[in-house]
Amino acid sequence: MAKEPTKAEPKKVEPEEKGYVTKSDFEKFTTRMAKKTDEQDDFLKDFAKTVGDQISRLSKPKEAEVHGELLTPSSPLMGDELGNPGPIEKVSDADFAKAVDMEVFMNQKLLIHVMPTVNKEDNPVVVPAVNGVNMPILRGVDTYVKRKFVEALARCRHTRFEQRIPDSANPDKFVMDHKTSVKDPFVVKYDPHKYGAQWLDAIVKEAA
Secondary structure, eight states, rough: OOOOOOOOOOOOOOOOOOSSOOOHHHHHHHHHHHHHHHHHHHHHHHHHHHHHHHHHHSSOOOOOOOGGGOOOOOOOOOOOEEOOSSOOOOOOHHHHHHHHHHHHHHTTTEEEEOOOOOTTTOOOOOOOOOOOOEEOTTSSEEEEEEEHHHHHHOOEEEEEEEOOOOOOTTTTTEEEEEEEEESEEEEEEOSSSSSSSHHHHHHTTSSO
């Protein structure tokens, strides 16, 4: 009978020692830690410099700017009347209610804007007058004005005449052309009455 082969004994593996650090490994470790410390220091220095620059910028006095875009839009002016209207006009009992309604209507306040002018000779203040009472209105400024003064503005017309020769062969014969316009153009921005626009339109369309 053949002899069975003997089993080889397993090699004995010696456990590796753990926790052993060579001198070169220690030097590499200390060098790496020193490098990280330097990087952290550089980061902290950059961060401190950035914060310092921002604080310096905020604490630096700002330059003062003054121009139209910085101005807060002003509120409309409340017009003040100047003058004495005189004694109260007497009305009959039959016309009393109608007169009261008309008085209330004509004393309602409208918000208007008188257009600026390019003519240096024009007064910067327009002054319509009703029954001896004046109402100064600044050009280019929104102003609350009673309806009676708005009517006075609308009725204040300016007519210009220009000579024209229709036939150049007859220079002795000429015609005078005229053009009528509102002296001080304005815009009504607010009218509390529902028929206020029709009322003003009727005044403008009246013959000069």
